[in-house]
Amino acid sequence: MTDELWSVVAPLLPSFSSRPQGGGTAPIEARTVFTAVVYVLTSDCAWRQLPPAFSISQATAHRHFHSWTKAGLWSRLRRSARAGGDRCEPAWVLEIVTAALARSGTADRKA
Structure with a gap:
């Protein structure tokens, strides 16, 4: 992912909040998670097929x-x-958004 695209995405991501009961693992860098999610969305593969090269679990990406x-x-x-x-690669962003909305079952919603 380009730095330009990340500069658009990063401010839009919800902030990390720790679990109220404590425990869990340390937060993973949001850019890494977003890149993995985009891979699954745009390659149309199943979450379980997320390559290990992303260094995050399929469950983490899915969550x-x-x-x-x-x-x-x-x-x-x-x-x-x-x-x-x-500056934000609008065609690529719209492809990501379309794939995300289709995967989430909300493809018919207007923004």
Whole structure:
């Protein structure tokens, strides 16, 4: 992922919050997780087919995808791409958003 695209995505991601009961593992860098999620979305593979090269578990990628979907990330990202001009690679962002909305079952929602 380019730095330009990440500069658009990063501010839109919900902030990490630790679990109230404690425990768990240390947070994983959001850029790594986002890249893995984008891979699954745009390659149309199953979550369980996420290559180990991403260094995160399929469950982690899937959990973040659902969390981001629930938080409205994909609609915000689409609006940002439409408003951001060429600096944010709008065609690529719209492809990511379309794949995310299709995977989440919300493809017919308008942003």
